Amino acid sequence: MQAPKGFLLLEDGTLFSGRLVGPTSPTVAEVVFTTNMTGYQEVFTDPSYRGQIVVMTAPQIGNYGINAEDPESAQPQIAGVVVRELSPTYSNWRATGGLREWLERAAVPVLTEVDTRRLTRHLRTVGVMKGVIGEGETPSGAALAALDACPSMEGLDLATVVSTREIYTWGPSDAPYHIVAYDYGIKRNILRLFEAHGCRVTVVPSDTPAERLLAMDPDGVFLSNGPGDPAAVAYAPATIREIASRQIPMFGICLGHQLLGLSFGGHTVKMPYGHRGGNQPVKDLATGQVLITSQNPGFAVAGSGEGVEGAPELAVTHLNLNDRTVEGLRHRTLPVFGVQYHPEAAPGPHDAVPLFDQFLTALRNRRG
Incomplete structure (x- = not known):
């Protein structure tokens, strides 16, 4: 079954379309990108990423699954994930499960099928900013209100x-x-x-x-x-x-x-x-x-x-x-x-x- 349509709206009005996996209620946070080619489980469990939507520049994420040895904390710390492709399968001798299911259990939304190259170039040009992930082709009133209420990272003691x-x-x-x-x-x-x-x-x-x-x-x-x-x-x-x-x-x-x-x-x-x-x-x-x-x-x-x-x-x-x-x-x-x-x-x-x-x-x- 294909995931429902979803979007990422940045505070400057730029809209990115994709498919939404996981929670469908609006999720707001600062949107950042990371150039790590591997180590997505370490990134997602690093408390330094608390309260952030993380854009992965590597084109495919999840192909080696997740395991019990690599997490940097007891649970995912991120607010959301944006990827080009979320691998439907995984293969690794250390794997104990799939990334999709692991994030779903933690109620972390994943926006897939996004042009992450365009998104990363935009963030690198304009700067990181607040954003909202939600279900549908265009943002609802609730999503816009949530984005407007999202606090800035400056002045935030996390x-x-x-x-x-x-x-x-x-x-x-x-x-x-x-x-x-x-x-x-x-x-x-x-x-x-x-x-x-x-x-x-x-x-x-x-x-x-x-x-x-x-x-x-x-x-x-x-x-x-x-x-x-x-x-x-x-x-x-x-x-x-x-x-x-x-x-x-x-x-x-x-x-x-x-x-x-x-x-x-x-x-x-x-x-x-x-x-x-x-x-x-x-x-x-x-x-x-x-x-x-x-x-x-x-x-x-x-x-x-x-x-x-x-x-x-x-x-x-x-x-x-x-x-x-x-x-x-x-x-x-x-x-x-x-x-x-x-x-x-x-x-x-x-x-x-x-x-x-x-x-x-x-x-x-x-x-x-």
Whole structure:
């Protein structure tokens, strides 16, 4: 049976037609695109994509199904998916089910048979914007009203929404190093890599006070990735400064990196269409090495190769070679650093995995 007709309407009035799989009630969210050729299950379960409709630029999605090992969280986090073709079958020795059925169980709508090349080019030209997915050939009054009421991503604190509310641990209790991780939307593969590097991780809610964290006596502190506007996570900077002042090594990824910039006087800006995909070139300014990285931020720390705007205590360590945005920073006197990209990327690329070793070196140096 053929899926009913559906549409994606962007806030600038541009309409894209397709077939709708899953819920038929209007779904509104910011519409973004990602260039990942594989790893759709990791993308859809990444909390950093919370509240977004994701356009997949790869022409066919779902051909290797889904499995129980690859998710980055317990459930799909996206608001909706737009694809050129949703594969009706799947084949992979690790597969435990089909993508279509998995998304339907999670009540995530999928708009298929869309000219995703045209859509991606439009978003890349005009910039990401709000959109609504619905059933039919043209938007109903309910769809238009829902789109009009959709909040902007700017000013939206989603980190608090996706964060754990209960403290939990990951890794063996007798691991040589103890990391406390702030969960702003943490990915499971970050925890897997910390465990592989000989760490036990205590994951705490995003609003955990500094004194409670310090009482856990960590060897290091990790600031996770997450969704939404970093400037809206207003409770984080004071906590981060208090912990950093104790000379405890600190490492931030994506949103965690942006919060480090904010904590020491910088500010963030919303990028026109973000960096989403597995092919972002990043230059290490110290070595000249170019890393191919996986990313998904919609915001960036304002600055250039000369430094972070308003934050003289921070040095810029990495730049994006496409748009020259700040991709890495470090504190000039404290053992604190962060990167915009994802060294734990699953699937790859894995060029930046050695950053975990860099963090572990800081832990060993602190112990003396």
